[in-house]
Amino acid sequence: MLEVRGLAKSYGPATRLFDALDLDCAPGELVAVIGESGSGKSTLLNILAGLDRPDAGTVRVEGATLDFSDDDRLALWRRSSVGFVFQSFHLLPYLSALENVALPLALNGVAPAVRHERARAALDQVGLAGRIDASPGTLSGGEAQRVAIARALIHDPRLVLADEPTGNLDEENAGRVLDTLRERVKASRAAALLVTHSPRAAAIADRVLRLSGQRLSPA
Numbered sequence: 054m055l056e057v058r059g060l061a062k063s064y065g066p067a068t069r070l071f072d073a074l075d076l077d078c079a080p081g082e083l084v085a086v087i088g089e090s091g092s093g094k095s096t097l098l099n100i101l102a103g104l105d106r107p108d109a110g111t112v113r114v115e116g117a118t119l120d121f122s123d124d125d126r127l128a129l130w131r132r133s134s135v136g137f138v139f140q141s142f143h144l145l146p147y148l149s150a151l152e153n154v155a156l157p158l159a160l161n162g163v164a165p166a167v168r169h170e171r172a173r174a175a176l177d178q179v180g181l182a183g184r185i186d187a188s189p190g191t192l193s194g195g196e197a198q199r200v201a202i203a204r205a206l207i208h209d210p211r212l213v214l215a216d217e218p219t220g221n222l223d224e225e226n227a228g229r230v231l232d233t234l235r236e237r238v239k240a241s242r243a244a245a246l247l248v249t250h251s252p253r254a255a256a257i258a259d260r261v262l263r264l265s266g267q268r269l270s271p272a
């Protein structure tokens with residue numbers, strides 16, 4: 054599903070993040086990436102999302118190679134094939150939970166009736182059927198992150214990227230969010246990378262890799 058070969062990235066000679074990094078992720082596989090602060094975990098996710106460019110190397114998803122020289126195609130790739138879950142949720146405050154979840158479908162040109170119906174079903178799947186009309190400001194942290202997971206997966210992305218998704222949550226909410234993330238990734242058969250500092254979050258992954266010494270290796 055996801056095949057990364059020889060990926061290199063540095064921000065000048067003093068910040069060589071990785072060099073010849075390889076990574077494979079199968080459909081429905083959840084891989085946790087751990088590593089020291091500043092080792093380049095977020096940068097790796099940003100490259101895979103087409104938000105940043107590697108210095109060298111290739112990223113292939115379902116056999117198609119990302120073209121990092123073409124901004125328009127990268128934007129299309131991001132919109133159609135990537136689901137991103139951020140530590141701070143990034144829900145749009147002036148939209149309801151339902152409208153937030155439906156947003157990727159709107160950006161991909163899906164008609165309102167269809168996208169609202171799918172968003173309703175997605176909120177039901179994350180246990181939030183009763184919060185459809187809620188504004189993000191009225192949701193608990195755990196609820197907001199489950200809305201963000203529903204939104205990240207609504208357009209059936211092939212790649213799900215989660216950057217410290219439980220970093221702002223208490224233990225109980227973190228547990229629910231991680232269970233939801235794992236369940237939805239398994240159901241959608243997306244390849245998923247979870248960047249985390251939390252041993253508990255890493256424990257829900259199928260594999261744990263450590264980014265260290267400019268490489269990824271089994272933790």
Ligand SMILES: Nc1ncnc2c1ncn2[C@@H]1O[C@H](COP(=O)(O)OP(=O)(O)OP(=O)(O)O)[C@@H](O)[C@H]1O
Nearest residue numbers: 064068070088089090091092093094095096097250
């Ligand atoms: N656009 C940029 N320009 C210059 N340096 C950058 C840029 N983005 C990131 N860096 C540097 O690259 C290093 C890795 O950053 P990154 O955020 O990927 O690390 P991380 O492993 O995710 O860290 P943390 O666990 O603290 O979130 C840091 O030293 C950071 O300052």
